[in-house]
Amino acid sequence: MYQRVARVRDDGRMSKQPKYRQVADALRREISDGKFPPGSRLPSENDLTERFSASRNTVRSGLMQLVSEGLITSSQGLGYEVRSHEVFELNASRFENLSFPQQGDAYNTDVRNAGRHPHQTFRVELKPAPPDIAERLKVEPASTTVLRFCHRFVDDVPWSTQATYYPEWLVNKAPRLTEPGDIAEGTTRYLAGLGIEQAGYFDEISTRMPTPDETRLLEMSAGVPVLLWTRTGYADDRPIRCTLTTLRGDLNRMNYEVSALANRDESQ
Amino acid sequence: MYQRVARVRDDGRMSKQPKYRQVADALRREISDGKFPPGSRLPSENDLTERFSASRNTVRSGLMQLVSEGLITSSQGLGYEVRSHEVFELNASRFENLSFPQQGDAYNTDVRNAGRHPHQTFRVELKPAPPDIAERLKVEPASTTVLRFCHRFVDDVPWSTQATYYPEWLVNKAPRLTEPGDIAEGTTRYLAGLGIEQAGYFDEISTRMPTPDETRLLEMSAGVPVLLWTRTGYADDRPIRCTLTTLRGDLNRMNYEVSALANRDESQ
DNA sequence: TTGCTCAACTTGTTTGAACAAGCTGACGCT
DNA sequence: AGCGTCAGCTTGTTCAAACAAGTTGAGCAA
Known part of the structure; x- marks a missing residue:
């Protein structure tokens, strides 16, 4: 069932962002804040599903977003890892x-x-x-x-x-x-x-x-x-x-x- | 229901590529072959669903792939367009x-x-x-x-x-x-x-x-x-x-x- | 100790369904 | 003719479920 994202909610500001983007934004923020330093692993999809009260597919959409931004990588069986840079x-x-x-x-x-x-x-x-x-x-x-x-x-x-x-x-x-x-x-x-x-x-x-x-x-x-x-x-x-x-x-x-x-x- | 992709099929070669990648590869090929020149529009998701005998979500995965390669763009209500380059x-x-x-x-x-x-x-x-x-x-x-x-x-x-x-x-x-x-x-x-x-x-x-x-x-x-x-x-x-x-x-x-x-x- | 199996994690792939929302042209009203 | 509405196209978002497949460590067997 489609469930419209709350329009006036969250931290008080208007935020009619789709849920998968909220997931991406939250994780991106936490990564840049150092909560997940380079090389560390993100919580599993199941954990995130619970945390964001979203379906696994929605969580995956958010993670995909971060992957295509080059921020994290995923490996089957292992999980998602914050990319570390070395130029x-x-x-x-x-x-x-x-x-x-x-x-x-x-x-x-x-x-x-x-x-x-x-x-x-x-x-x-x-x-x-x-x-x-x-x-x-x-x-x-x-x-x-x-x-x-x-x-x-x-x-x-x-x-x-x-x-x-x-x-x-x-x-x-x-x-x-x-x-x-x-x-x-x-x-x-x-x-x-x-x-x-x-x-x-x-x-x-x-x-x-x-x-x-x-x-x-x-x-x-x-x-x-x-x-x-x-x-x-x-x-x-x-x-x-x-x-x-x-x-x-x-x-x-x-x-x-x-x-x-x-x-x-x-x-x- | 999960439906394993044919392992020996297609053009005779081993091709156990997932279906969404087959979609991406086929379209990428047709774009580079000039079947869809820059600026032209791709068939709609529904058309591709029929053509590839896949669900709409699978077709979308393939299209997403091409989007994140920078090959095509999508606009709600309009469809997918082959990107044209101008540097x-x-x-x-x-x-x-x-x-x-x-x-x-x-x-x-x-x-x-x-x-x-x-x-x-x-x-x-x-x-x-x-x-x-x-x-x-x-x-x-x-x-x-x-x-x-x-x-x-x-x-x-x-x-x-x-x-x-x-x-x-x-x-x-x-x-x-x-x-x-x-x-x-x-x-x-x-x-x-x-x-x-x-x-x-x-x-x-x-x-x-x-x-x-x-x-x-x-x-x-x-x-x-x-x-x-x-x-x-x-x-x-x-x-x-x-x-x-x-x-x-x-x-x-x-x-x-x-x-x-x-x-x-x-x-x- | 060594090595194998396997259960229990992880992500990967696919389906079908439903509703939201942007775009366009046909139709009908003024 | 001009204009507005709306049906019918398009992509966007979300859910629930199922099975495939890579990884790891616990536990058992040699």
Whole structure:
């Protein structure tokens, strides 16, 4: 039976909020007040059913709300747990090409410096350029590109995926880009040795909820968005690579350090 | 009655996916295939109930899934609509202090250049520094700061909120920061006129699901994350401001253009 | 002690029903 | 023609019940 929520009640204020939202609001408040600290467990659905005089389904609706806000997680047989946050800082404005090797190693050193254990799987493909990549690389759509793909973990927790596309003309100059394994000295350094130096890049950052594929690959729980980071690298004003990085939003933060003096001359 | 989903069925593959997920997957596929283009409406819950031979609640679970993925929206009385995307580019690496005025105006000109109509509300507060702000401004926690708050719209659609904190010592030098209205020439330019020039900044970017407050202020629908952008501005290596910007993730993309030459000298 | 089983918890999935409430167009009245 | 009402669509909220399935610890057997 439908039971209209009291319109004038509660703490005296008008509150014609639906019951499931009252549940969510109450629990959210208690979590932020520290009654349920990160890592702790919430009362079971049955307990909450009693406490709020609501059906189990209604309580579940409220809990679902908090799950999709990224505040709590649920596991069958275990209960609901308050999510604890731990972010990894990602310094994006640093240039890797002087004393630092490239990608894999920038990541490796960063992670190790943080006292964590890095791990990654690697894959190389030949692939026709997707439209957005082709546009950024200034090549024909569906023209051949080399795709170097990385799946990265920190302490065996999936952290990010990275797909770097190289245009065909560059691969002709730098054939080792098609090597199926990691390039020991780093691709940036390898390219620099061939006289192709990444002199600048253009970064685009956006966010959205993960696709089912991303959810699987990054083992993401509900209510956590991804950070999408696209870096287009240039040498002599010509695009030489385009890197799409997908980062778990709950684990990563990106940093840029920019100085006015450095940028003064290149007013866009 | 509980009815176990067929284990060997469908297209011949093992598929012991729960029914509500089958609904979500089928619809997601049809949306990405273009059967339901952005802006179009999905069949009603009743139609889907028939099509999938499931109860209305099960169909709703599947639809909820897509809503929280940010793929569709629902409106009472109207139905489910496929979300259409339109992003606004935000050039974050540009320096505003040469020929461009500050914040409000960088935003105003950007929006107008895009052929859109900007609009913002403004507020000034005196507020004790929150811990994270105090740390970034290198002042005592809870010491006095001036908070200048902006609520921004594009074509009357809520776009972002921006809160800039100035430390007390700076306000003593630049009293107009407490003026309740907009500073016509822009705060950066006003400060530069007093010999305080923002020579660099440190940006931090992260993402998460919005809080209920943010959902209300930015009129966000379910399944859309926010982009959090923290900019700490420096003059002579001393923090002079800290700006927290909350951006609707479905409407914004941030860009950084960085050149190696510019950054070569300031290896951190 | 070790190891297995199982009862008793937990959340996950599904159904059917009922009523609330927003939206739209048809119909009929003025 | 103009306007208001309302039937009939839509999604939103809530309930009660049942069975599925993951987790854990108590207790029994080897």
